[in-house]
Amino acid sequence: MEMSSRHSATTHQHLQHNPCRSHRESYGGEMGTGASMVFYFLVFLAEILMFGLLSLVLFWVVYYRGGFAWREDVAKEFNYHPVLMITGFIFFMGHAMLVYRLYRCCNKLTAKILHTFLYLMAVPCIVVGTITVFDSHNLKVPPIPNLYSLHSWLGVVTIGLFALQVTHTLVVGFFSFWILLCCEQGTAKFRAGLVPVHATFGIITFMLAIATAVTGYTEKAIFSLRDTKTNEITYSRMENEAIIINTQAAALAALGILLPVMLALRPFRRRWSERLTEHL
Numbered sequence: 001m002e003m004s005s006r007h008s009a010t011t012h013q014h015l016q017h018n019p020c021r022s023h024r025e026s027y028g029g030e031m032g033t034g035a036s037m038v039f040y041f042l043v044f045l046a047e048i049l050m051f052g053l054l055s056l057v058l059f060w061v062v063y064y065r066g067g068f069a070w071r072e073d074v075a076k077e078f079n080y081h082p083v084l085m086i087t088g089f090i091f092f093m094g095h096a097m098l099v100y101r102l103y104r105c106c107n108k109l110t111a112k113i114l115h116t117f118l119y120l121m122a123v124p125c126i127v128v129g130t131i132t133v134f135d136s137h138n139l140k141v142p143p144i145p146n147l148y149s150l151h152s153w154l155g156v157v158t159i160g161l162f163a164l165q166v167t168h169t170l171v172v173g174f175f176s177f178w179i180l181l182c183c184e185q186g187t188a189k190f191r192a193g194l195v196p197v198h199a200t201f202g203i204i205t206f207m208l209a210i211a212t213a214v215t216g217y218t219e220k221a222i223f224s225l226r227d228t229k230t231n232e233i234t235y236s237r238m239e240n241e242a243i244i245i246n247t248q249a250a251a252l253a254a255l256g257i258l259l260p261v262m263l264a265l266r267p268f269r270r271r272w273s274e275r276l277t278e279h280l
Contacts, residue, residue, distance in 0.1 A: 035267035043102065046258050050091050053251045056244060057086050064241045065224075071135060078136035081129050082216065088125030089158070089209035090252065092118050094259060097202055101268055119166055126159065151219050154212040161205040168198055203260055210256040214249045221245045 061067065061079040069076035096118035103111055137144040147156065225235040225242055235242050262268055 032267065039101070039262070039268050042258060042262050043098070046094070046098070046255065046262065049251050049255050049258070050094050053248055053255075054086060054091050056248050056251070057083050060241070060244050060248070064244070071139060074136045074139045077132050080132040081136070082213075082220070084125040084129030084132070085209075085213065085216075088122035088129065089162070089206070090213070090255065092122035092125065093162075093202075093206055093209070094255065096122070097206060097259060097263060101262060122162075123166060126162065130159065149215075149219060151212060151215040154208060154215060158205060158208040158212050161201060161208065165198070165201055165205055168201075199263070203263065206259065207256055210252045213252050217245050217249045 061083055065079050066076050068079050071077060096115050099111055099115045099118065103114065134146060137146050147153070221235045221242060222233060225239070226232060227234055
């Protein structure tokens with residue numbers, strides 16, 4: 001009993017004087033059995049949706065849209081756009097958002113490096129995906145106007161927010177999580193204050209990416225699913241391609257519900273982050 005009381009007092013004193021752990025310490029904490037079962041079931045569903053969506057968009061553009069090409073065939077060059085945007089905004093960014101929930105046994109620095117790596121993997125996908133859609137408009141004969149649709153407007157906002165996230169991750173992250181490590185305790189509150197801002201804008205960007213993708217699928221279905229003889233829109237006939245397009249949009253909607261829930265629910269949070277919030 002005496003040793004237990006002494007240990008509790010020591011732990012309490014440590015929390016009072018050290019409200020922020022070192023980057024080299026584990027930050028996770030164990031979830032309860034029930035919460036753990038629910039959490040990893042949701043992770044399983046999220047992985048099925050993300051890998052399934054990526055597989056389905058590849059199948060769609062290869063089987064129904066003719067595959068890929070570069071500027072020699074602008075219609076097929078456009079096919080890079082949905083694949084790369086889904087890969088960057090949904091697959092890589094979705095996994096980046098889950099890093100701090102999934103890898104609970106890793107220390108903070110390892111988790112931050114993995115989070116940053118996944119964000120950086122999304123950058124070339126989004127850049128090339130943007131280039132291909134402008135090429136498919138500008139090189140078409142006659143050219144198609146740019147940035148007139150709801151999809152394109154949402155896309156500009158989403159890419160802008162993503163650019164801010166990457167800038168924050170690289171610039172602010174570099175200074176606060178690497179250079180400022182030499183004064184780790186002195187910058188603890190500053191670094192902790194950046195976390196909710198970065199996390200909130202990450203979720204907003206992810207949700208906007210989903211809205212942009214859904215409007216893009218709808219736009220593509222209306223423009224492309226037409227009778228070659230009469231030019232009548234055949235989207236309403238719900239043929240196989242229309243079902244595949246709608247299935248991708250439904251998977252996006254499911255991810256738009258699932259990932260924010262996994263990030264927001266208290267039982268799935270890191271225990272240390274809750275104690276940190278109380279002290280700050």
